[in-house]
Amino acid sequence: MRYLPLAFDLKDRPCLLIGGGAIATRKARLLHRAGARLVVVSPEISGELRQLVKDSKGEYFESRYHADFLDGAELVIAATEDGQVNADVSRDARAQRLPVNVVDSPALCTFTFPAIVERGPISIGISSGGAAPVLARRIRAQFEALLSPGIASLAELAERLRDRVKAVLPEARRKDFWEWVFSGPVAGKVEAGKVGEGEAELLQALEQWRGSPMPGGEVYLVGGGPGDPDLLTFRALRLMQQADVVLYDRLVSTEVLDLVRRDADRIYVGKKKEFHSVPQDDINQLLVDLAREGKKVLRLKGGDPFIFGRGGEEIDRIAEAGIPFQVVPGITAASGCSTYAGIPLTHRDHAQSVRFITGHLKEGELVLPWKELAVPGQTLVFYMGLTGLSTICGQLMMHGLPPKTPAALIEKGTTREQRVVVGDLTTLPQLAVDEQVEAPALTIIGGVVSLHQKLHWYRDSK
Template structure:
């Protein structure tokens, strides 16, 4: 992000524009929506500028900008449609201490003006850092259609009522009040009685919310999926947007955490195999503590909460505390990894069963039914298996598994930085050591990527390099 979006207070402050043509008028159509004091410098102003000056909406100075003319200006626009003149006035404005926008010259501008959806006081700014103005306009048009004109009226009345609403406790209780106002009460009141119906409706709504019992806290165990935000369920996204507290695992991608409310408390409860970890008892205590105080807690887990997510231990702690909870499934890593390599986890005449294993548990490398796994045609998804690859390789081969059995390691499945390492059981440990993955890895035992299964004329080393 090269441009940080902010909303600048301009009430009563100077905004200066240099230019007398259509470019200057285009900027003024937007600037005149503000409560700033606007001054325009133009040697030969168009009629539209003169008309605005006659209406006292702008101060028009019929000469070129000179030294000191941009003093105390919050913003300055160079809009002369003349590169040499725009360079000159931009230099003068910078010397006067103003933030300068040189129209259609991103490199020499200290700020840019976004596309704006105006439902005053609700304002939505859309910027593409100059990369795609057409896209910004398309997004603006879409939002204009979605947001009713009455939204601004509801927001203005609601703004004046905020002090009265402070009688409600901070957090979830107050958010529920405002959500009901904007999405139910206000539209209905405007439709029936217009603006006159808004304030009485607000008072009635506040009285009802004050009379209600305090909101009980709850915990939702939510699957974050393999890391791609687009693979979140709709329910998971909705709960993230509502949560007061998000207790998340190490494997939850930053892009998914970005979907939480800005005011939400984010707590990293990550565990790392053979590395630093927050004790499970401490995680359970955190969930109970926050929910008991009335917070809506989202326990956000990578993949699916029910697959190696210690879900039962956390549910038991919530039940013991008498707290409400729910489980929201997520796409688990084995499904994402199989999709990554173009394979299905089960296939007629290949395998009628799928085994889901963990490479290690609380006691270290996990023992499994190695003899059963070593049988030809077995397909298994092995979670947390990268560090124990040599152990897994040895156990399987000791029980008769062929060294030529296909194994595919998928790192960061379904993410933009995903990596696929196609190998065999006999080369598994050495190939993983060479690849040195740093992200979460799932091993798909008995599966090769579809292109490798089709016996394309490529060597193992080439395959690894192409998918690195």
């Protein structure tokens, strides 16, 4: 590591900026946000830069640079288009042992500007030491995506109440308290924009912590999407990184599961056809028990937890037990798989409505409002319908849908193993056998399926 990352306190400190154009103005904006008093030297100075100087209670000189301008400066930046002037500034500043930055010239710098992620009081600097500034900016973009905008409000709340917490709790317990605040329901409410509610919960907890620490248990019900990890929400990813233990389903892809915090305990509670590893009631109770142990429990489900995912039942039990919880929606299989297969769920020429239907057999039968389903102008999406596919296609034809109605099976949709098998109501059941289609597979029926060849963009692997 050639450059040591440091945080300078520049509030009201004189910072000398040589240059008056666009590059100098960009640097001035950063210095001004940090509270610096700007001193600018350049024969020509832009209007915005003049205003920044005025706002910082600094001064500017419409003059060529000379070494006397260094007197009193605490930090120096050269941002001119004249290489000789930049070199002179670097030489003179080094002679006076002043920190100096020359834009786009790492060899002339004693410090460099990192790519900065800013969330109120929180700032993150990503530096390549001038070796690869574009790469540093790309990394910054990744951090920008991961960090909630509400982090700023959370940091400001902590700053506002820091002294109050310090007065109530001894040093040995303050760290645990703040850990609870930043990873529990207080943080969730503040980041969701409910700052007042979060502050009230923090203060209430603070009084309880006077006697004994809070257990801090919480449940995160998170939709993991249909398989492609790129389809996760940012909020889902943040909670996946906070969890102490994860309960996950069979439909959660390996790539998504790999994004869970590495040291989190993992408990498989998935269900397979004709085999239930953990009954639903036991899953519900396990979520409560783990949270009562003070753990942050991630319930990770494929697709969206509230669309044929029994998430409502789980949250009902958690709420009944008085356990704090958060719910994060995920892209449901109908949306993700159809998109990757090039099958729009609605289309002006083919379907003006869409219905999501469970195709799961109960006691060997599939009882559905077939007459309502077998109407033109709508798309039917069957979840868990592979076993009952012959029944589905037969009943729809019996109730009026034309036998040649397009139909498709999407196996392992959105993943690298995705396959799309296209036929119609008469041929699809046999195609499923011939092509050895396996679960998880989604069934889509309707005129929109005919657009698959034209619109699909995700290449099938088989």
